[in-house]
Amino acid sequence: MDTLTIEAKGISVTVDLTVGHLADMTVDIDGRRLKPLHRAPWIDEPRETLPQDLPEGTVRLSGDFLCAPFSRSDVEEAPLHGWPANSPWDVVASEATADGWRAVFRLQHLVRGATVDKILTLRDDHPFLYQEHVFSGGSGGISVAHHPMTAMTDGGRLAFSPKRLAATPDDPLEPDPARGRFLLAYPARSTDLTRFPAANGGRLDLTDYRMEQSREDFVTLVEADHGGPGWTALARKAEADLIVVLKNPAELPVTMLWVSNGGRDYAPWSGRHRGVLGIEDGRTALGHAASLGDNWLKREGVATAFALGEGRNVSFRHVIGALPQEAGGEPPRDITTEHGHMRIAAADGTMRDVPFNGDFLRIGRSVF
Template identity: 25%
Template sequence: MSTSAALTQWDLVWPHGSLSVQALGGMLAPVTFYLHDAAGERAVSPLQVTPWQPDPALPGILRSLRGSWPCVPFGMTQPPADLPASWATHASDSPWDHGFAANHEWQLVARSDSSLTIAIDLPAAEPIARLEQCIAVDPDAAAVSVTLLVHARRAVTLPVALHPTFTVPADGVDVLGCGFSHIETYPVPQEPGVSRIKPNTQAQGLNALPTADGALDLTRLPLPIKTEELFQLVDCKPPFVLRYPTGTVELEWDSKQLPDALVWISNAGRDHAPWNGRHYAIGIEPANSVFDLARVATPPAEHGLAQRQGIAFSPERVTEITWRLSAR
């Protein structure tokens, strides 16, 4: 364990990699995989760590933003301006963007040479009482598995997402993606005055997102333009694959629980602090949600995501959500 005024984290090292888990937000990153094959020895560290130093003046989720964390409930607490008139808006269930657990410190529950278990208890007003994460490494492979246990205080259906966010290095990453039925674009420009993708429409491929200037190809990052984009891949068939110069990374999850993937492209499009035009990342967020808006907005019945109601939780059972990150 290492500590500072702002951070606590726990580390694991095994023959095929190393990882850190941050108490704040229960965030997993960095993760470095060591690859050994006929091509020699290589290392790939796919999860992003934001380029600013931990800042206690920032909201909890932004203070030391990195890697992956669970969002229960998932989404924003304020609707964007200028939603289409067919969308209804409503008050958020709580004041925490992406949930209480994404903004507060988790506690270490147990550890071994190959796993860490952390947990957080939520306030009494929250319908979820407790979250636990077990982060386990594969002793024989460059792979990490995460099990999230959700303990409900009362019966509730909530939008849920995982939030793996991957680095986009200067020498690039190929976005090979996964199978899906179609793409739903965000109902408004994700970053007003910056985002390029046409809002509130559908697309068929990552190589042809519609913009006012023609198709935008997102299969190779970074892009030559500054932008911020958010869209949802519907009916995903994991794994989602990214190819880095030093290795190929695969993200797997249970698509029965989390049927879609919300994709966030951050390509230096935010000039304001703490982003300051220097943040490059791609978020691949397995989700059961209407974008990141389900807590504050409802689309019309004919919208392609209208049936994404979230996961039903009950105090009579613990809900288990699993995902896996690996490299080759």
């Protein structure tokens, strides 16, 4: 595997240059080593043992990656989730900074005529990876999403910044019971994330990841207008940590949850892809054509693509972090960001301050 590892005090990140995925992320904090990101169980298996038509992004599935477009590439020919998730990236720069490390990668492919750069920044004693993607030039519209994945051995509990609603698409990911299974109703929506319509007519709690529920489900959360960062916090029970994913809702207005818990029976998934949660912040509908055309999110006033243009740069930012906490702990009640730190309001009312670049997400600033 062709990789590059970058490091700062207390944190390291490895990039798989063959597909641009984050192959590993390690946070050393309070005497513990946390590994927040997932790696598919088949990555080290011989390629000839996997289905021949599998996209390279699925063959190398790990960590986080850029989707452009998200889901189907039905406007410009490309694999599932586009060339950024399935083809090589070059290292443009990788060097120490005064307080950490900064690396720049460039996708070898163009996307709608645009050059795509990935900028990763680590800061000493910050348990966070700061990411920025920049599209330079090009034409037309492009839908985008991050695709961070984590995995649990005994489930976990979720909390979110305020959401307007949650909705499933028209069809489940695995409608054929001979190939897989699902638990949510499709299509359905709810403003209460703890009582989402289930396929059996009941209700399911989207904030509770339970290992005994074998399923493959996908649901989109639409950010409410609250003026702060968008965030998802996952308290992993057995791992005794807190995974935090942050975005600027003006850039990435939806968060898509992919629950992959043994719900696919065909290769390479084969019922072994368990305990995985994708926390996928994006500006997208399902598929490139749908994102550019009429879709339910646009009818809700939610943008589903960026407009590219000659001589124009489009960028968006994203943060992934990990913090230790007690096994079986609860996710926070609230997360706020200030200059130099993040404040986490725990479920029990206590406050915790963590080093954080509060200016990075450009909250409240015009970036287009």
